[in-house]
Amino acid sequence: MLERVANWVNRLPAEARALPILEHAGRYWSPNEILAQIQSCPNCSLSQALQAMLEQRLHALSPYATQYEIAKTRLIIHFARTPGYWRTLAGTISTAQLAQEVANETPLGQQLIQLEMQRMREQLEMFY
Amino acid sequence: MPTINSAQLSVLLEPSAEGLEYGACFMQQLTAQAQQKAVAAVFVQGYTPDADNTLATLDPPIFYGLSHGSPCQFNNYLTAKWSGSVYIPGEGMVDFKCFADKNLEKMKGRHVHLLSCLCGIALGGALIKAGARSFVGYSQVAVYGVYVSGYSEPSPCEPPDDNRDFYTFIDSDIEGMRKILLENTTVGEAVNAIIAKYKYYIDKYERGEWKDRPIATDASLCLRWNLQYLTALGDMNWRPLTMTTVRPKTMLIGMPAVSFVGALAIATTKKY
16 A cells, blocks of 8 residues: 555655645645655554545545635645746736735636646546 | 648737737747648738738638737727626736627638637627637637746747746647648647647646646646636537638738738737
8 A cells, every 4th residue: 555655646746745635634634744644654543544535535525615725725835835927918927926816715716726626636536 | 832822821910919929939830831731821910901901812711810819809900899897817807898899700701719818708709600610719818838936938939848838838729720721620620639739738747757847837737727718619510721712822911931821810919
């Protein structure tokens, strides 16, 4: 199991490995954190619960609101870690502006969160 | 060089407008490829009389526009009567009002592809209603480049690197025109090719060789954004090049360095 989780983490984009992807036991877990937990204590109930979430696609049963909040958090972390700019045919938008849009859940922020939810689900599906 | 004996694409653009040099570069490359296939194109700068003259003289079946757009207007050239509010990234809710249709009938019988913001919201449908055979565009602001803070913008047509990508977005959009001009596909096949190209780059950034680049997260998100708002309307089974009338001469307007078979491009400085 450990090898399978490690392989999954390695297949993910470098930045995504450190972004939250699951919610369990009252906190968010990034792929790196899931791997570290399973490595440090393979037989702990916490490790087994995280493994079960990945193996049995239990993440797919997470409430929509939870997935939405994780995706929102991922975007805010990303925009803060990698400042940059998006050029559109209507002008330039900074990632700082985008982070605000996401934090305030403006119509644009909500659209970006939806796209991030889609991307997050696909990254979880890469486990299989 | 093959003889250019018909005009099948007219391309309207304004290379001096913000960011349009990136799209113009791809169109110039495609023009050169099209000429190898004896397919001619006409490149017109965003100047209405030149565009009108080209359409009237050459009657190309394809019109490709590269410029700023709004829900009801493609630069100052095409306008559909419409009013409403749209949420614009970075600007909030913006009201748009277009009081009357303008020039829509000039697209009658043509395939219209607009690489511009927002035209898929109302203008695309209005063009189809006015007789355009098919329409491809975007129903939100269209992203054409992303870069990490501290890096300069690349040159037009420069392939993406670790921190900058001003390539994959336009390359994906242009793929549709490549299919039609170089492979004589239907509009539907061209739209599928655009979608496939966007997905190809998304996969490259999320699972493939570019996944660890600093720009990967932004680039894949923006590619997903453009793909989500890609809009295609009208007759998807139409094969635009098969209806082309062979003409005895080619007229080059505006930018004689570029010629196409069957396309007209227009651009303006009007934002959105």
